[in-house]
Every structure is written in structure tokens, then in C-alpha cells.
Amino acid sequence: ETGVTQSPTHLIKTRGQQVTLRCSSQSGHNTVSWYQQALGQGPQFIFQYYREEENGRGNFPPRFSGLQFPNYSSELNVNALELDDSALYLCASSTRDGNFYGYTFGSGTRLTVV
Amino acid sequence: RKEVEQDPGPFNVPEGATVAFNCTYSNSASQSFFWYRQDCRKEPKLLMSVYSSGNEDGRFTAQLNRASQYISLLIRDSKLSDSATYLCVVPDPFAGNMLTFGGGTRLMVKP
Numbered sequence: 001e002t003g004v005t006q007s008p009t010h011l012i013k014t015r016g017q018q019v020t021l022r023c024s025s026q027s028g029h030n031t032v033s034w035y036q037q038a039l040g041q042g043p044q045f046i047f048q049y050y051r052e053e054e055n056g057r058g059n060f061p062p063r064f065s066g067l068q069f070p071n072y073s074s075e076l077n078v079n080a081l082e083l084d085d086s087a088l089y090l091c092a093s094s095t096r097d098g099n100f101y102g103y104t105f106g107s108g109t110r111l112t113v114v
Numbered sequence: 115r116k117e118v119e120q121d122p123g124p125f126n127v128p129e130g131a132t133v134a135f136n137c138t139y140s141n142s143a144s145q146s147f148f149w150y151r152q153d154c155r156k157e158p159k160l161l162m163s164v165y166s167s168g169n170e171d172g173r174f175t176a177q178l179n180r181a182s183q184y185i186s187l188l189i190r191d192s193k194l195s196d197s198a199t200y201l202c203v204v205p206d207p208f209a210g211n212m213l214t215f216g217g218g219t220r221l222m223v224k225p
Contacts, residue, residue: 033212041218042201042215042216042217042218043215044215048210048212056210056212090158092213094211102148102163102203104160105157105158106157107156108157
């Protein structure tokens, strides 16, 4: 059973640029959620994808967008990067079928915007 | 009021000590609760889940008080390796189990 994998692990971008982060969900999981964790804070919910559609969104502007593919993998896209977007971006997978046993997190992508 | 609140700490304790963290939540609809452990610059990892009044796993005990809307985590016989940030996590069952995290409580276990 494979876990959640994210790529890249680290990334440095310039303010105003665009970035795409990728996530492969754990085998058997059909729901992917993205979280942003700024230094010293708890993760903040960005959005969730289920059956290739956005299924809930946190308090993030439209320049944060995503996709989910038929194999349940997902992308997070951020346009017009700002300095405050510097954070650890976490992808988490779970299943919507049956009981909820929590999420499995990937190791994250550390984004630095300069 | 924040949806999930935790004392940020740090809690500095000697090896072998017993330490307890509390967490309060505002979403009364939540049915399950989680404690995640996060090491420095790593991803959160599930430590314990709480579905009813409590759960015990070795040195770790999690308890839930629905009336007062708080969850606690007790660590007995602390080890150096327990040093980490402990995140209280509350899913929203009416929002696809979207997770709301507390800010985390940092634990430092000293020799």
C-alpha cells in the first residue's frame, strides 16, 4: 500500500509567478484535501476534491485553484504568488466511503516566495 | 473565538513526567476527533482518534468531554522522543470531514 506522495519537496518562486504542486493519494482513498501551514501555525484548509470536483473550500482567494484526476491524484495551482504564500503545503487523502478514520498526509511541499 | 483552540506552550518537562494538553472546539456537530503529532518541518502524523469518551494506547490517553466541548491528551512516562508539536484536529461532518486544526501545542522533553 503506497502512502501519499507530493512533489516537489521544495520550491523557490518569485513574487507574481505561478506554481503547480502535485499529490498522489494513498491507495484506496478517493478524497484529496490541501492545507497551507505557515511557520508556527496549524494547517489551514484550502479545499477538498472528491470525484474530480471541488467539494469544500476554505478562506483562500480564487488564485488558489486545483484539480483532481480520475486516478484520484491532485494538483494545487497558485497564481500571482505573494510573499505570504510562503508555507508548507500539505496534501491529505481519505475515503468518503464508510467510516472516517482520519487523513493520511503527504510529506508536503515547502514553497518559498521571494 | 477560534474554532479549535490549544495552548501553544511550550511545555518543558523532564523525562518520565506526565503531561496533559487540552483543546477546545466550537463545532458541536463533530463526532470524531484526532490528535496528530508533527515533528519539526515534517508532515502531521495521526497519533490517536477519539470517537466516544476516550481512547488509550500505551502511554497515551485521549479523552473527550462533549458537554464542555474539549478534548485532552495525556502522555505518561514522557520520553525524549515525545518532543514534538501536538495538533488537535476536529473534522466537520457536514463539510466533507474538512479538518480544522488547532495551532498546536509544543512539547519539549528534557533529559
